[in-house]
Amino acid sequence: MSRTTLMAAEIAEIPDVIARQLDALDTYLEAGRRLHQDGTRGLVTCGRGTSDHAATFFKYLVETKVGLPVASIGPSVATVYGSKLRLAGFACLTFSQSGGSPDLAALQQAARDGGARTTAVLNVLDSPVGEGADLVLPVLAGPERAVAATKSFVGMMVASLAIVAGYLNDGELLVALKSLPDLARDALGRNWSHAGPPLVRANSLYCVGRGLNMAVAAEASLKLKETCHLHAEACSAAELFHGPVAIADE
Amino acid sequence: MSRTTLMAAEIAEIPDVIARQLDALDTYLEAGRRLHQDGTRGLVTCGRGTSDHAATFFKYLVETKVGLPVASIGPSVATVYGSKLRLAGFACLTFSQSGGSPDLAALQQAARDGGARTTAVLNVLDSPVGEGADLVLPVLAGPERAVAATKSFVGMMVASLAIVAGYLNDGELLVALKSLPDLARDALGRNWSHAGPPLVRANSLYCVGRGLNMAVAAEASLKLKETCHLHAEACSAAELFHGPVAIADE
Numbered sequence: 001m002s003r004t005t006l007m008a009a010e011i012a013e014i015p016d017v018i019a020r021q022l023d024a025l026d027t028y029l030e031a032g033r034r035l036h037q038d039g040t041r042g043l044v045t046c047g048r049g050t051s052d053h054a055a056t057f058f059k060y061l062v063e064t065k066v067g068l069p070v071a072s073i074g075p076s077v078a079t080v081y082g083s084k085l086r087l088a089g090f091a092c093l094t095f096s097q098s099g100g101s102p103d104l105a106a107l108q109q110a111a112r113d114g115g116a117r118t119t120a121v122l123n124v125l126d127s128p129v130g131e132g133a134d135l136v137l138p139v140l141a142g143p144e145r146a147v148a149a150t151k152s153f154v155g156m157m158v159a160s161l162a163i164v165a166g167y168l169n170d171g172e173l174l175v176a177l178k179s180l181p182d183l184a185r186d187a188l189g190r191n192w193s194h195a196g197p198p199l200v201r202a203n204s205l206y207c208v209g210r211g212l213n214m215a216v217a218a219e220a221s222l223k224l225k226e227t228c229h230l231h232a233e234a235c236s237a238a239e240l241f242h243g244p245v246a247i248a249d250e
Numbered sequence: 251m252s253r254t255t256l257m258a259a260e261i262a263e264i265p266d267v268i269a270r271q272l273d274a275l276d277t278y279l280e281a282g283r284r285l286h287q288d289g290t291r292g293l294v295t296c297g298r299g300t301s302d303h304a305a306t307f308f309k310y311l312v313e314t315k316v317g318l319p320v321a322s323i324g325p326s327v328a329t330v331y332g333s334k335l336r337l338a339g340f341a342c343l344t345f346s347q348s349g350g351s352p353d354l355a356a357l358q359q360a361a362r363d364g365g366a367r368t369t370a371v372l373n374v375l376d377s378p379v380g381e382g383a384d385l386v387l388p389v390l391a392g393p394e395r396a397v398a399a400t401k402s403f404v405g406m407m408v409a410s411l412a413i414v415a416g417y418l419n420d421g422e423l424l425v426a427l428k429s430l431p432d433l434a435r436d437a438l439g440r441n442w443s444h445a446g447p448p449l450v451r452a453n454s455l456y457c458v459g460r461g462l463n464m465a466v467a468a469e470a471s472l473k474l475k476e477t478c479h480l481h482a483e484a485c486s487a488a489e490l491f492h493g494p495v496a497i498a499d500e
Binding site: 044070087204231 | 291292313319340364453481488
C-alpha cells in the first residue's frame with residue numbers, strides 16, 4: 001500500500017462512490033423528472049477541465065437519448081463579454097468538483113438572470129456555485145485530494161445517467177445503473193499492466209473517441225497531460241482525416 | 251509567382267472574396283432578420299473540420315452579441331445514434347465548403363424533422379447539403395482547390411458577422427464589415443516572415459485563444475497539422491492551467 005499514489009487510492013474508491021450515489025438515486029431521478037415536467041426546450045452547461053468533460057458526456061447523453069440540444073457556454077461569455085443571455089425555457093447545469101470557481105458562479109448567475117433554471121452538479125456543496133443554484137445535486141465522491149480528479153468525474157457521469165433515467169422514466173437504464181458498482185469493481189480488479197508500455201515511446205498522441213466516448217477521450221487526454229506530461233489530444237473518430245492522420249503517418 | 255503554392259494563391263483571394271460577399275450583403279442580413287422575426291429560441295450548428303471552426307466563431311458571436319445559446323451537434327447523433335431531435339423554435343445552421351458530406355446532410359435532415367428551420371452556409375451550392383436546406387447562404391469563395399481550406403473559412407466568418415448584423419440591425423457592425431476587404435489587403439501585404447522561425451524547433455505546440463478567437467486558435471492548430479505536420483492543439487486561455495502548463499514547463 002505504501003507505493004499506492006493518492007490518485008490510485010481515489011480511483012479505488014469509485015465503486016463505493018457509485019454505490020453512495022445509488023443510495024441517493026431519487027434526488028437525481030427527481031431532477032430529471034422536473035426537467036421533463038418544466039417542458040425544458042434546451043439545455044446549457046458550464047464547467048472547466050475534468051468537470052467540463054463530464055458536461056460533454058451529459059451533452060451526448062441528452063442529445064442522443066432525449067433529443068434536446070445542449071450548448072456548452074464558456075464562462076467568458078459572462079465574465080469577459082458581459083453578455084445578456086436569453087434562456088427562457090432552458091435549464092442550465094453547472095458541473096464542478098469544488099464549486100469554487102468565480103467564473104462558473106458568474107456564468108451560472110448570468111444564465112439565471114436570463115431565465116434559465118439552474119442546477120449545480122457538485123462535489124463540494126457548500127460553495128459559491130452551490131449557493132447560487134436553484135437546485136444542487138451532490139456528486140458524493142468525498143474529498144478529492146489528488147491533483148488529477150478521478151472519482152468526481154465518474155460521479156458526474158453517473159449523476160448524468162440518473163438524471164436522464166429520471167427524465168425518460170427509463171427502467172432499463174435504471175437497471176443498468178444499479179449494476180455499475182459491481183462493473184467498476186470488476187474493471188478495477190483487472191490487469192491493466194499492458195496499457196502502459198506502448199505509451200513509453202510516445203511523446204505525442206491522440207485519444208480517439210466518438211459520441212459518448214468523446215467525453216472519455218477528452219478526459220483521458222487531460223489525464224495523460226497532467227500525470228505523464230505527454231501531449232495527448234482528444235480527437236473525434238469522425239475527424240481523424242481532418243489533420244491528425246497527416247501527422248500519424250510520419 | 252511560380253514558387254507560390256496553391257494555398258498561398260487562394261489566401262491572396264480573400265480580400266476579393268469578402269468584397270463579393272459585401273455585394274451580396276442583403277442575403278445575409280435578411281437571413282439574420284428572419285431569425286429575429288421567427289422568435290428563434292436557440293440555435294444548433296453542424297460542421298466538420300475547418301467549417302466546424304467557422305461554426306465555433308458563429309457560436310461565440312451569437313452567444314456574446316445576441317445572447318441565444320448555440321449547440322454544436324455531432325453528425326453521429328443522427329448517423330450513429332439515430333436520435334429523434336426536438337428542435338421546435340430552433341434554427342439549424344450547417345457550415346460546409348463542399349456541401350457533399352452525407353453525415354452533415356443527415357444531421358441537417360434530422361434537425362429539420364425535429365422542427366428546426368435549416369440554413370446552409372455553403373461554398374458549393376449545388377450539393378446534397380444545399381438541396382436539403384430551407385435556405386442556402388452562399389460563401390462566394392470560388393473553387394477551393396488547396397487541401398487546406400482557407401478562403402472559405404474566412405468567408406464563413408464574414409457570413410456569420412453579417413447574419414448577426416442583420417439579426418441585431420447593428421449599424422456599427424455593418425460599418426466594420428465594409429472595412430474588411432481593405433483590412434484583409436493590409437494584413438496580406440505585411441511581412442510575416444518572423445512568424446515561422448520559432449516554430450521550426452517545435453514538434454508540439456498549443457494555439458491559445460479565447461472567446462471569438464478560440465475558433466481562430468482551433469483553425470490555426472488544424473492548419474499547422476495539415477501543412478507543417480506539427481502536433482498543434484487549440485486550447486482556451488482559460489483552460490491553460492488544466493493540463494497544458496504541466497507539459498509546457500518541460
